[in-house]
Amino acid sequence: MTKPVLLDIADGIATITLNLPESRNPISAQETVDALVDALDSMNRDLDVRVAILTGAGSAFCSGGDLKSIGQPGGLGGGDPVRTPAQYAHNIQRVPMMFQTLEVPVIAAVNGPAIGAGCDLACMADIRIAARSAIFAESFVKVGLIPGDGGAWLLPRIVGYSKACEMAFTGDRMDAQEALACGLVSKVVEDDELMPAALALAKRIAVNSGDAVRMSKRLLMRGRELRLAEVLELSGAMQALAHTTVEHKDIVAGLVARQQSKLTPSS
Structure with missing residues (x-):
């Protein structure tokens, strides 16, 4: 049986791949949600992991919900309306909640269409890089949802309220260049350069202190909700911890030693 999600970890970099290319990587099935949440949780608990890349197998990043099963018995929205909120809470809503707990930075390498819940999945990542063939759509209204x-919650924080409204109310598709222009992605590359570009960025993150990177992400996430005074207080508490880490002390010692060697005259 095909695993719906693959997890590979090497040199401090986790690669999470949605692995249902024949159906364009939908994420509404319970087994897919469970596998994605488990993969995210596993790599987050591995303290040797410093950064993660999220992508899709085949020609699509993620097609969103599986329309064949949505509304059918056993599928999302396929039962008593009173129970639908619980269905969502135990299914696809577990994914954004898991992303909110991650301390590891996540780069979405959007290799093709990111539609509906697939667009939102890309938004759950911290950084998004798009292949030139990538397409984005907040397309729920197109199917009456x-x-x-x-x-x-996610989209207005990334592209702003007005652009989020345009995307959500029209359901229109945007190409990679428009996504770059509105800040939905930070970089567009040729299709065959996507994973090398994502890996290069991941390596630039992974060379830094793992503790500092995780704390920086935690601080940035909390900063979206807190007042400045609260962010400053939290920053002070985290900085107190950062000063005690072995990595910080080793880095500072190395920098000081190099500075002293430059100041010491040669005999």
């Missing part, structure tokens, strides 16, 4: 996976 609303973003049930946190898109209404």
Whole structure:
């Protein structure tokens, strides 16, 4: 049986791949959600992991929900309306909640269409790089639905309220260049350069202190919700911990030693 999600870890970099290319990597099935949440949790608990790349197998990043099963018995929205909120909470809504707990930075390497919940999944990552063939759409209204996976919270924080409204109300598709222009992605590369570009960025992150990177992400995540005074207080507490880490002390010692060697005249 094909694993719906693959996890590979090497040299402090985790690669998480949605692995249902024949159906364009939908994420609404319970087994896929479970596998994705488990992969994210596993790499987050591995303190040797410093950064992660999220991508899709085949020609699509993620097609969102599987329309064949949505609304059917056993599928999302396929039962008693009173139970639908619980269905969502135990299914796809576990994904954004898991992302909120991650201390490891995540780079979304968007290798093709990211549609509906797939667009929102890309938004759950910290950094997004798009292949030139990537397509984005907050397309729930096109099938008479609303973003049930946190898109209404995620999208305005990335592209701004007005652009988020345009995307959500029209459901229109945007190409990679428009996504770059509105800040949905930070970089667009040729299709065959996507994973090398994502890996190069991951390596630039992974060379830094793992403790500092994790704390920096935690601080940035909390900073979206806190007042400045609260962020400053939290920053002070985290900095107190950072000063005690072995990596910090070793880095500072190395920098001081290099500075002293430059100042010492040669005999």
